Amino acid sequence: MGLLRELFIRNKELVKLHKKEKFNLAFGTSVSIAHLTAFTNVKSYNFHEDDDSVVPLQSILIYPFTSKIINPDCVKINGWRKKRVFHKSYHELAYLHPNNFVPDPKIPGKYGLERRKYVLVRLSALKAHHDHKKVGISDSFYQRIKKVIKNYLIVESSESANVHSFEPWDIHDLISFSKMVISDSQTTTAEAAILGVPSIRYNLFVGRLSYLEELEKKYMLTYGFTPGQENQMITKIRELLLNPHVEEEWRLKRNLMLSEKTDLNEWMINYFHSLI
Numbered sequence: 001m002g003l004l005r006e007l008f009i010r011n012k013e014l015v016k017l018h019k020k021e022k023f024n025l026a027f028g029t030s031v032s033i034a035h036l037t038a039f040t041n042v043k044s045y046n047f048h049e050d051d052d053s054v055v056p057l058q059s060i061l062i063y064p065f066t067s068k069i070i071n072p073d074c075v076k077i078n079g080w081r082k083k084r085v086f087h088k089s090y091h092e093l094a095y096l097h098p099n100n101f102v103p104d105p106k107i108p109g110k111y112g113l114e115r116r117k118y119v120l121v122r123l124s125a126l127k128a129h130h131d132h133k134k135v136g137i138s139d140s141f142y143q144r145i146k147k148v149i150k151n152y153l154i155v156e157s158s159e160s161a162n163v164h165s166f167e168p169w170d171i172h173d174l175i176s177f178s179k180m181v182i183s184d185s186q187t188t189t190a191e192a193a194i195l196g197v198p199s200i201r202y203n204l205f206v207g208r209l210s211y212l213e214e215l216e217k218k219y220m221l222t223y224g225f226t227p228g229q230e231n232q233m234i235t236k237i238r239e240l241l242l243n244p245h246v247e248e249e250w251r252l253k254r255n256l257m258l259s260e261k262t263d264l265n266e267w268m269i270n271y272f273h274s275l276i
Contacts, residue, residue, distance in 0.1 A: 007061075011035045018042060027272070031058070034066035043067040049091045049211050052078040070271075074214045087267050090211055092187070092194045094264035096172065103176035103195070111155070111166055115177045116247065118153040120192075121145075122183035124203075136184030136203050141230055145182060148237050152179055159185075180240060186212060193221035196254035198240050200225070202233060219257040221250065 010032040017023075018040055026033035027045035037044040046066040052059045053076070063069055063080045071077070073086040095101060108115060124136055137145070146154065155174060156165055166174060172191065175181055181192035181199040186209060192199035193215045199222040206224035207213065216222050225233040240246055 007031060011039075015039055025272075025275070027268075031061045034062040037067055038065040045070055045085075047071075047091065049075060051076040051208065051210050054205065054208050072211050074210045076210050085271070087262065087264065087271075088260070089262045089264040089267055090190065090194065090215075091264065092190050093261060094268070096191060096194050097263040097265070098258070099263045100265055101172065103173045105177065107170050107173035108177045110170070111174075113153060113155065113174070113177075116179045118155050118178055119149045120155045120157065120175055120178040120181045122181065122185050122188040123156070123158040124183070124185040124188075137182075141202075144230070144234060145237065148234055149180075149182075149241065152241075157188075180237070182237065189222055189224075190215060193219070194254070194257070196221070196250045198222070198246060198250055200233060200237060200240075202226070202230075215257070219253055221253050221257065 010030075014032045014036050018036060023036075023042045025043045025045065026036055027047065029047050033042075033044040034046055036042050044066045045068045046062050047070045048055070048058070048062075049072050050058075052063075059078070063083065066083065068085050069080060069083045070085045070087065072090055073088055075086075077084060105115070108118070121142075123142075155178070157171065158164075172195065175188075175192050175197055176195045178192075178197055181188060181197055183189050183192075183199065183201055184203040186201070186203075186205060189199045189201040190212060201212070201222065201224045204226060205212075206226045212222065212224065216224055223233075223236050225236075243249070
């Protein structure tokens with residue numbers, strides 16, 4: 001009910017803002033810009049990288065109203081085909097493509113860390129509307145993971161914690177120079193893969209998101225495990241830590257992925273320029 005109330009307020013304020021500013025178009029990931037199209041003549045362009053089946057509520061709230069739905073070309077869709085526009089990229093490549101992001105090697109030292117001597121662990125709160133009844137890394141499983149990575153410092157980022165071990169804007173630099181990323185978050189997993197760092201994900205979304213399936217099955221940059229596969233995940237963590245060539249292997253895999261994908265910023269600029 002709180003989310004519905006918030007949506008009503010957002011819609012109301014956005015329509016008021018449009019009356020003042022006279023928008024020509026709107027783009028982003030917001031439900032409200034799709035509803036702006038329903039209430040006004042402003043065209044909206046909604047960017048989403050999740051399969052329709054994974055976010056059914058979002059699909060129902062956005063897709064009937066928005067002007068265009070912009071997806072990675074690997075996404076599986078259920079409807080609204082005439083509204084789709086596809087690109088050969090991922091959302092994370094808008095801010096982590098080499099054209100847009102160069103990791104700062106000084107950042108690990110800011111926290112007393114050495115390159116490839118630490119493992120970054122990202123724990124999601126799993127409180128979004130699409131996370132209902134979803135399972136992440138439990139405390140007991142986390143203790144097992146800690147025993148396997150005991151020879152590395154652990155840099156932990158917990159979405160539900162009030163205290164963090166690093167400043168949020170440094171996370172992509174820290175991912176870039178880490179030995180590995182272990183997470184129950186989709187986005188952090190994809191970010192690590194795109195930065196060429198081995199990443200391991202554990203939750204019930206594994207096998208259901210096409211963009212992460214592509215990063216795992218086609219480019220072999222990441223691994224996903226579901227509840228019940230704890231032993232397999234522990235084995236994979238140990239295997240990656242013992243592989244002396246893992247950094248070079250991931251560099252080559254990343255280069256292949258980048259050669260087949262586009263900078264999403266560049267794609268957006270070209271796309272909207274053509275509309276204008």
